[in-house]
Amino acid sequence: MSPDFVIQVAERGVYMVLVVCGPLMLLALAVGLLISILQATTQIQEQTLAFVPKIVAVLLGLVFFGPWMLSRMVSYAYNIFSNLSKFVG
DSSP states (O other), X not given: OOHXXXXXXXXXXXXXXXXXXXXXXXHHHHHHHXXXXXXXXXXXXXXXXXXXXXXXXXXXXXXXXXXXXXXXXXXXXXXXXXXXXXXXX
């Protein structure tokens, strides 16, 4: 196994993590930004007000994006296991 091949596999793994986690992170970022703007305009500084909407948004995002995320992860795992002979030999 050459160093270039290891770097390529690691690169694909990091890319897959970013692609799968990206939508949920962007959703949490957007909801957090909206809540922060709401808190700044109303001067309500309750800490739980920032966390509860983000948790709800991420859970709804999991329901919405979950099948797509699962299919991407399964196809990546299938690709890794189908090319297992390249890793061992």
